[in-house]
Amino acid sequence: MVDRSKLRIAINTGGGDAPGLNAVVRATTLSALNLGWEVYGIERGYGGFLGEGEIVSLTRESVAGITHLGGTILGTTNRQNPFAWPRPRADGSIEHVDRSGEVFQSFRDHRFDALIAIGGDGSLRIAHELAERGLPVVGVPKTIDNDISHTNLTFGFLTAMETATEAIDKLHSTAESHERVLVVEVMGRHAGWIALFAGVAGSADVILIPEIPYRIERVCDKIREREAAGRRFSIVVAAEGARPVGGEPVVKEAAGPGRSVRYGGIAERLAQEIAERTGKETRSLALGHLQRGGSPNAYDRLIALRFGAAAVQFVRDGRFGCMVALEPPHVKAVPLREVVQSRKLVPVDGDVVVTARALGISFGD
Numbered sequence: 120m121v122d123r124s125k126l127r128i129a130i131n132t133g134g135g136d137a138p139g140l141n142a143v144v145r146a147t148t149l150s151a152l153n154l155g156w157e158v159y160g161i162e163r164g165y166g167g168f169l170g171e172g173e174i175v176s177l178t179r180e181s182v183a184g185i186t187h188l189g190g191t192i193l194g195t196t197n198r199q200n201p202f203a204w205p206r207p208r209a210d211g212s213i214e215h216v217d218r219s220g221e222v223f224q225s226f227r228d229h230r231f232d233a234l235i236a237i238g239g240d241g242s243l244r245i246a247h248e249l250a251e252r253g254l255p256v257v258g259v260p261k262t263i264d265n266d267i268s269h270t271n272l273t274f275g276f277l278t279a280m281e282t283a284t285e286a287i288d289k290l291h292s293t294a295e296s297h298e299r300v301l302v303v304e305v306m307g308r309h310a311g312w313i314a315l316f317a318g319v320a321g322s323a324d325v326i327l328i329p330e331i332p333y334r335i336e337r338v339c340d341k342i343r344e345r346e347a348a349g350r351r352f353s354i355v356v357a358a359e360g361a362r363p364v365g366g367e368p369v370v371k372e373a374a375g376p377g378r379s380v381r382y383g384g385i386a387e388r389l390a391q392e393i394a395e396r397t398g399k400e401t402r403s404l405a406l407g408h409l410q411r412g413g414s415p416n417a418y419d420r421l422i423a424l425r426f427g428a429a430a431v432q433f434v435r436d437g438r439f440g441c442m443v444a445l446e447p448p449h450v451k452a453v454p455l456r457e458v459v460q461s462r463k464l465v466p467v468d469g470d471v472v473v474t475a476r477a478l479g480i481s482f483g484d
């Protein structure tokens with residue numbers, strides 16, 4: 120029987136960073152310290168367990184004043200999976216080896232009682248596999264993409280949406296002055312939450328999301344229709360994972376062992392196609408990692424702090440193999456097994472899509 124009055128817990132952050140990670144680290148650390156526990160940060164995802172990062176004691180001092188800071192004080196990576204860890208061969212090529220056994224060994228050597236793993240879909244999948252093999256894990260969902268199932272929101276999404284909305288606002292004046300079409304690419308590999316929410320909030324004319332395949336002619340129709348009505352500029356917002364009917368998204372780097380596919384380049388492609396078909400002067404930009412940076416907004420901070428505190432409560436109650444999830448007004452525990460089975464996609468007949476259509480925004484369909 121574990122004595123839960125004096126636990127030693129480990130925390131790591133994995134996958135792409137998101138505004139709010141530091142707030143979770145602070146909330147887990149303070150909640151645990153206030154129970155009289157010891158807290159350790161595993162640097163660089165799982166790297167700290169494998170000698171590729173430190174295992175550092177987290178104290179009140181080390182987490183002081185970090186709630187509002189972007190990034191993660193623990194470091195992170197979305198290129199390393201303990202079940203397929205990259206290792207250089209003598210000839211310089213890379214092989215991928217299963218080092219999960221060493222994670223378990225390090226966990227035992229440090230006499231940890233639990234791991235709080237903060238991450239997105241890839242990291243939660245790793246957390247699930249570790250939990251299935253017996254590691255006491257509680258997951259905390261993080262991603263600006265907002266595509267983790269069973270939670271109403273992930274922290275970081277709202278801040279990213281604000282960044283994207285602000286960019287769209289700024290593009291309006293230059294698009295209008297030059298009578299151009301501006302195509303903006305935002306993040307969202309499988310789900311179009313950022314494109315949809317920022318596109319509607321920022322008054323885009325066309326929004327392209329992975330869930331609704333587009334026809335380029337329909338996109339151009341919208342631009343021509345505006346032109347005919349004297350609106351000589353248009354703003355197109357595209358999620359990086361958007362794809363044409365019967366086609367594939369634009370890929371920068373294919374998936375490989377331990378890493379997922381990297382999308383990017385759709386804005387440039389669309390801008391070219393639109394210019395050719397409509398004769399309009401067209402420019403493109405990709406907001407890229409700007410969306411992952413900066414200070415979390417107030418609501419993201421609040422979600423992150425609530426998630427961190429809840430994760431510690433679940434450890435205290437021995438509820439392992441679960442993920443902290445927001446189901447307003449509550450924060451609850453959901454089995455990781457269920458979480459990893461699906462992604463939370465934009466419902467194509469949901470009210471935000473319906474609202475967008477009512478406002479005359481085209482989805483290119």
Ligand code: F6P
Pocket residue numbers: 135136197239262263264306307308359381382411
């Ligand atoms: O966090 C998810 C995400 O933001 C995706 O939308 C994007 O495709 C990916 O991360 C990019 O990650 P990186 O460039 O860090 O590999």
